Amino acid sequence: MDDIELIRASQNGDLDSFNELVRRYQKMAYGVAFRMLGDTQAAEDATQEAFFSAWRNIRRFRGGSFKAWVLQITANACRDQLRRLKRRPVVSLESLPYDPPSMSTESPEDYAVRKEMAEHVQTGLTTLSHEQRVAVVLCDIQGLSYEEVAEAMGCSLGTVKSRLNRGRTHLRDYFVKMELISIELRHNK
């Protein structure tokens, strides 16, 4: 069954069809949530909340990109989750958000470097405003097109471009400062 059929069945109350959609999109939604929040537990909560919300509102989906629709709901769930965390901050004890992919060729040193770098990037992401972060996560990490990002963010293409530009520039400055990208660039900037 393709997405459209599954969506139609879901709109008629078929939870199994909806869960098939969940299985198709949960990795992506979770990925966005994790990059938005930087915490596995918070990301799982936000993702679950997003799919709950999607199920409750599935009848309101009126065509277009289902992926963009799901991501929009996920981004909103992340914002809610952030607000909640701000109200009641929890100390996350998990510092390893992803399992090391089984790369037989990667040495422990390489893995450690990669892991440290990923952590810096994650920290850099949290310094962005919500809108810039959504744009960067969707476009650069999830690989969505400008059009899809605009749909997911409910804004114009021009807005996507400027958010992306400001977000990337801000991140670039952060990465330079953290020496994640080569030092001479910092001098010559």
Next chain:
Amino acid sequence: MWRAFRRSKKDRCSGTRGALSGYVDGRLNPEEEARIEEHLNTCRGCREDLESLRATVALLRHLPEVMPSRSFALAPVKSLPWRTVLPGLRFATAAAVLLLAAAFAVDWSGAFEGGIVFNPRYDSDALGIWGAGTSEEGDSYWVVAGVENNIDVVSQTRVELVVPDGTDNVSVAVDSVAGDGVVYGAMKSVPGGVPQLVLTKDGNEVGTWGEVKAYSMVSASDVEPDRYATNDTETMGSILYAIMKEQDGAYLNMVPASSDNNLLYSFNLGEAKREVKPADNDDWLLALEYGLIALVAFLGSATAALWLRQRRARAAEANKG
């Protein structure tokens, strides 16, 4: 001039930097792209900016993919008990309260109380009949309605009593308003003669009968003079009760002793009928009331408990949400 050149270069750099992000993605139109490339050829700073931006994007694109540790598929929600039970419980409570109110109303109306109950349709006062019904609630003796009469109560008044069921046990009840208490009259058999009516009060024969208002029960067409009576009050009560109740259209007659079966008064019982009930038969009503009170208490507390639980659950859900 040098300053103007510098300013224009600065403007060009700023314009270029604003478009570099789109340039990296290949999202500029051809003219814009050409202009950017032309500037990049001449401006090392902007070129390095471009490279750093590319490096940034590359860093982001090569972030390791994160995998959720669980599935986010939704489980079918089991309908919570109160969602289905509470409305029914509320309805049942309301119904029980209404039933209880109805039971109280019936109790209040006295429909199931014992003793003599006057049939308002045959109210003796309304019919001009002197009503003499009296009874202690729950007792089986009672007094027949009658009329005021002018029988010489001092003399031996004989009243014939014939009971249609054919038994020899016949009786009559007499009411006196002359003194306190009830005066009973019973037929006393006189061997070889006509049975006599003897009035008693408190178990003793009454010498002065006062205004006797008790009469024989006969069917007008069915007078058999040689029947005789019993003074058993229980029998008397039940027999008269039976007659009064069942002999619709029978007549209540009074026959004075001095005459030979001359009818002195005759009333159509169909008109003057009264209903006499045995003792209170409302025990079941009382039981029903107690039962309903218990039911209302149970249902009411169950409803309240579920309602509270629902409120708490909703509050928890709201907190969570």
